[in-house]
Amino acid sequence: MAALASNRRQFLKFLGTAAVIGSVAPNVWAGAAGKNASLTILHTNDVHSRLDPFPMDGSRNAGKGGVARRATLVQKIRQENPNVLLFDAGDIFQGTPYFNLYKGEPEILAMNRLGYDAGTIGNHDFDGGIDNMVTQFGKAKFPLLIANYDFKNTVLDGRTKPWQVFEKDGIRVGVFGLGIQPEGLIPKDAYREMKYLDPVEIGNDTAAKLRSAEACDYVICLSHLGYKYDNEPKVSDVVLAGKTRNIDLIIGGHTHTFLDAPVVANNLDGQPIWINQVGFAGINLGRIDLMFERGKATLTGQSVEVKS
Amino acid sequence: MKKYLLLVALTGLSACHSGYHLANRTANRIGVDSLTATADTSVANFLQPYRQGLDRTMNEVLTHTTGRIEKGQPNGPLNDLLTDALLQQASQRYGKPVDFSHLNFGGIRNNLPEGNITTGSIFEVMPFDNQLVVLTLTGEMVQQLLNHFAAGNKLVVGGLRTKIHDGKVQSVTFTNGRTLQPNETYTVAMSDYIADGGDNANFLKNAIRRENINYLIRDALIDYFRQQGKSGQPITPVTDGRISIE
Numbered sequence: 170m171a172a173l174a175s176n177r178r179q180f181l182k183f184l185g186t187a188a189v190i191g192s193v194a195p196n197v198w199a200g201a202a203g204k205n206a207s208l209t210i211l212h213t214n215d216v217h218s219r220l221d222p223f224p225m226d227g228s229r230n231a232g233k234g235g236v237a238r239r240a241t242l243v244q245k246i247r248q249e250n251p252n253v254l255l256f257d258a259g260d261i262f263q264g265t266p267y268f269n270l271y272k273g274e275p276e277i278l279a280m281n282r283l284g285y286d287a288g289t290i291g292n293h294d295f296d297g298g299i300d301n302m303v304t305q306f307g308k309a310k311f312p313l314l315i316a317n318y319d320f321k322n323t324v325l326d327g328r329t330k331p332w333q334v335f336e337k338d339g340i341r342v343g344v345f346g347l348g349i350q351p352e353g354l355i356p357k358d359a360y361r362e363m364k365y366l367d368p369v370e371i372g373n374d375t376a377a378k379l380r381s382a383e384a385c386d387y388v389i390c391l392s393h394l395g396y397k398y399d400n401e402p403k404v405s406d407v408v409l410a411g412k413t414r415n416i417d418l419i420i421g422g423h424t425h426t427f428l429d430a431p432v433v434a435n436n437l438d439g440q441p442i443w444i445n446q447v448g449f450a451g452i453n454l455g456r457i458d459l460m461f462e463r464g465k466a467t468l469t470g471q472s473v474e475v476k477s
Numbered sequence: 478m479k480k481y482l483l484l485v486a487l488t489g490l491s492a493c494h495s496g497y498h499l500a501n502r503t504a505n506r507i508g509v510d511s512l513t514a515t516a517d518t519s520v521a522n523f524l525q526p527y528r529q530g531l532d533r534t535m536n537e538v539l540t541h542t543t544g545r546i547e548k549g550q551p552n553g554p555l556n557d558l559l560t561d562a563l564l565q566q567a568s569q570r571y572g573k574p575v576d577f578s579h580l581n582f583g584g585i586r587n588n589l590p591e592g593n594i595t596t597g598s599i600f601e602v603m604p605f606d607n608q609l610v611v612l613t614l615t616g617e618m619v620q621q622l623l624n625h626f627a628a629g630n631k632l633v634v635g636g637l638r639t640k641i642h643d644g645k646v647q648s649v650t651f652t653n654g655r656t657l658q659p660n661e662t663y664t665v666a667m668s669d670y671i672a673d674g675g676d677n678a679n680f681l682k683n684a685i686r687r688e689n690i691n692y693l694i695r696d697a698l699i700d701y702f703r704q705q706g707k708s709g710q711p712i713t714p715v716t717d718g719r720i721s722i723e
Contacts (some may be wrong), residue, residue, distance in 0.1 A: 206497065218604075220524055222510070226590040227545060237516035237524065238509050244517065264586055266535050266600040267527060275527045282520055296605065340497050353677045356670060386497040417499065431504045445504065453506050460501035 206338045210389070210457040211243060211255045214422030215291065215449035217264030218276055223450070234451040236279045242454055243283050252337040255284060256344070258422035259291025259393035262305075264450070272297045273305040281310045287333060289346030289391035290315045291422060295359040299325055314346035314391060317371040319364040332375055334383050340461050343379030346391045347372055349423055350403070368394055368404050369412045376415035386461060390416050395423040396446050406444045410434035418443045418457065425449040431457065535597030539699065540706030546589040546714040548582070550630050551641070551722055554714035555588055556580070559602070559698065560635025563609065566697035567666030570690045571611050576651060577636035579622065579667040581676050585633070594702055594712070603695040608669040613686035616659040620646060621680055630722075638719040647723065668694055 222235035247253045257280065262273045273294075280288070290313055294302060303324050306313050316331035332345035347368040351360050372390060379385045390409070397407045406421040414437045421444055431443035447453035507513060548555040564578035587601040614622065626632040628644040640647045649657040657663075662685060671678050672687060705712060 205500070221528065224590070226592075228588065228590070233508070233510050235509060235516060237518075237520040238511075238514040240517035240520040241514040242507060242509065245514075263604055264601075265604070266531050266597050269600055269604060269606075270531055270534065271527060275524060279520060279523065282523060353675060353679070356673060356675070387499060429506065443502065443504075447506055451509055454509055456505040456507055458503045458505070459499060461497040462500040463496050464498065 204463045206340050206461045206463075207250060207252060208337055208340055208342065208387070208459045208461065209246060209250050209253045210418070210420075210455075210459065211246065211253060212258065212420045212445070212447065212455040212457075213239070213256075213451055213453075214258035214393075214420070214446055215260040215425050216257065216276070216451045217260055217293065217449060218262055218268040218273075219265055219450040220267055220275055220279060221265075223452075230450065230452060236283070236451060239451055239454055240279075240283050246456070247284075252340070254286045254335055254337070254342065254344075256389070256391055256420055257285060257288035258391050258420050258446070259289045259346075259348070260293045260422060260449075261288060261291070263293040263296045268296070272301050274308060277305050277308045281308070285309075285311045286335060287312050287314050287344055287346075287391065289313065289393055289422075290318065290329065290348050291393040292349055292351065292355050295351075295355045298359050299323055299361055299363070303328060314344060315348050316345045316375045317366040317368045318348050319366060321364070322362040323360075325363070332379060334379065334385060340387065341383065341385045343376075343383055343385035343388045344391060345372075345375045345379065345389075346393075347409070348393050349395065368392075369409060372409055372416065373413045376413060380415040387417050387459065388415055390419045392419050393422045396421050396426040396428070396444065397424070406446075407432075407434055410436055410442055410444055412437060414438050414440075416442055418445070420455070421446040427453070531597070535595060535600060537596045538593045538706070539596065539599070539702040540594050540712060541592055542589060542594060542712045542714065543591070544714045545591045546712065548585050548588060548633075549716070550582070551632065551720040552716040552718050554716045555585060555602075556582075556633045557635070557716050557719065558589075558712065559585065560633055562635075562698055562701035563666055563694065564635040566692070566701050567609055567611060567690065570609070570692050570697075571664075571666075571688070574653065575611055575636070575666045576653060576655060576663040577634055577665050579626075579635075579665055579671065580633040581668060581671050582626070582629075582631035582633050583676070584668060584670065589712075594706075596699060599695060599698050599702060603698055605668075605670070605694070607694050609666055609690055609692045609694050609697055610669045610672045611688045611690060612665050612667065612672055612681065612684040613662050613688075614665060614681075614684055616657050616661050616663065618680065618684070619649075619657060619663050619665070620659070622665070622678070623649065625678055625680070626676075627720075632720055634719070638717075638721075640721050640723055642723045 220236045223230040225231045313329045320326045335342045379388045395405050397405045406419045426446040427448040431445040433441045436442050447455040546555045560578045568575045623646040627641045636652050638650045
């Protein structure tokens with residue numbers, strides 16, 4: 170009981186901090202004209218079947234993570250702001266005996282309980298084979314979005330979607346997924362006849378469609394391409410950002426990169442888009458708060474970073 | 478927890494079809510631990526039967542260690558332990574000595590804890606259902622294999638010591654006394670994932686011979702550690718520095 174009480178105190182202390190952050194944005198925009206609407210994006214990547222926190226074994230990540238704690242955080246944030254979208258950037262599966270024993274069922278059912286809005290597919294999500302993906306993804310109450318994997322002639326055909334539009338308070342958010350080159354990474358008999366399509370080309374086409382035909386105010390790419398590769402000519406989130414337009418935010422995965430904060434990258438039009446990735450194993454929950462204004466943007470400002 | 482507030486010039490970032498444009502964006506990385514959140518009861522209850530099922534199958538204590546056994550680059554106690562274990566188990570299963578063993582660095586998914594090593598610990602280290610296969614390679618192909626993985630400082634091998642300069646293997650000494658000759662043949666125990674060209678090791682598809690020994694890498698490790706446990710001797714985290722970078 171003592172431990173529980175102490176946890177509760179610390180939790181309340183944390184909420185106090187969150188409340189302070191929450192109060193910053195409205196103050197900043199008090200003077201702005203037009204109707205404001207806010208949207209909170211929450212995200213995970215490479216959770217790798219880590220349903221329980223890491224054991225207290227003296228390792229670097231001991232005691233961190235845990236899907237039941239993440240549920241508490243997500244619930245709390247949803248209570249504060251009704252406009253929340255929760256995403257995962259792939260590699261839901263593989264890494265703890267949960268996956269070996271249950272093939273991904275508790276991972277997917279837990280994500281249902283947390284109210285995930287969408288996810289994309291990582292290379293390790295193929296680890297149980299493509300038939301297992303049909304079985305487990307079939308239990309998901311959220312769509313698996315992937316625009317550059319063509320599953321025609323496989324059992325997964327028609328079970329994934331390239332993109333989806335979410336509408337929150339009139340804000341139209343277009344979300345699509347991109348997966349990594351499977352060759353040399355995923356055993357062929359796991360992905361079979363699936364065709365991998367160029368993520369830059371597909372990313373550009375999909376984002377343009379979401380921006381124009383679907384009239385989206387904000388376009389998010391859930392990517393399992395990996396953040397950045399130094400000595401390899403592989404498509405990464407950094408490469409994708411620089412070679413495309415119409416993407417506002419890339420939520421990345423695969424490289425298990427712990428970014429302290431989103432990285433700003435200029436897109437093909439020179440606009441500063443965000444790339445974020447929050448490590449792995451559910452150690453962190455990424456949170457991005459967006460404030461929208463009605464009408465065309467007229468403001469020019471400068472970057473100010475407040476770090477604590 | 479890290480907090481950031483970023484006010485930016487976002488003109489043009491979002492079009493005006495439905496009349497909204499992005500005016501401000503802030504980000505926040507929330508650490509998930511006992512300080513930031515208590516466990517949600519309903520999710521915890523949902524997990525309970527799955528965890529009980531795991532505990533029944535994963536809690537066999539195989540052996541124990543005197544300290545954490547971690548992987549490292551270029552050398553690590555875990556690298557040595559796992560490749561030596563696989564070399565021994567593969568030779569037993571193959572029915573004759575195998576010259577060396579290889580593991581892909583990225584395939585070692587966790588470290589081993591101090592104290593009890595359970596079946597679950599081995600599943601954490603090696604969650605993949607990869608088979609151990611024995612390839613027969615020419616000396617030239619062995620050199621190619623070692624160079625391929627040395628280039629990324631990800632060479633994890635058992636049964637040999639090697640010196641590396643600029644990502645290239647300079648010399649090889651086999652534990653069994655053989656020397657590396659371009660035209661002689663050698664056997665290596667490794668993951669079917671790599672033998673099939675994983676980690677871009679496509680050249681391995683040209684192996685002289687490939688033999689399946691019907692042995693999951695994980696099962697080989699579990700057998701090895703169970704055997705170790707019977708000896709009563711705990712495992713100590715040491716590396717013999719088999720990879721030296723010059």
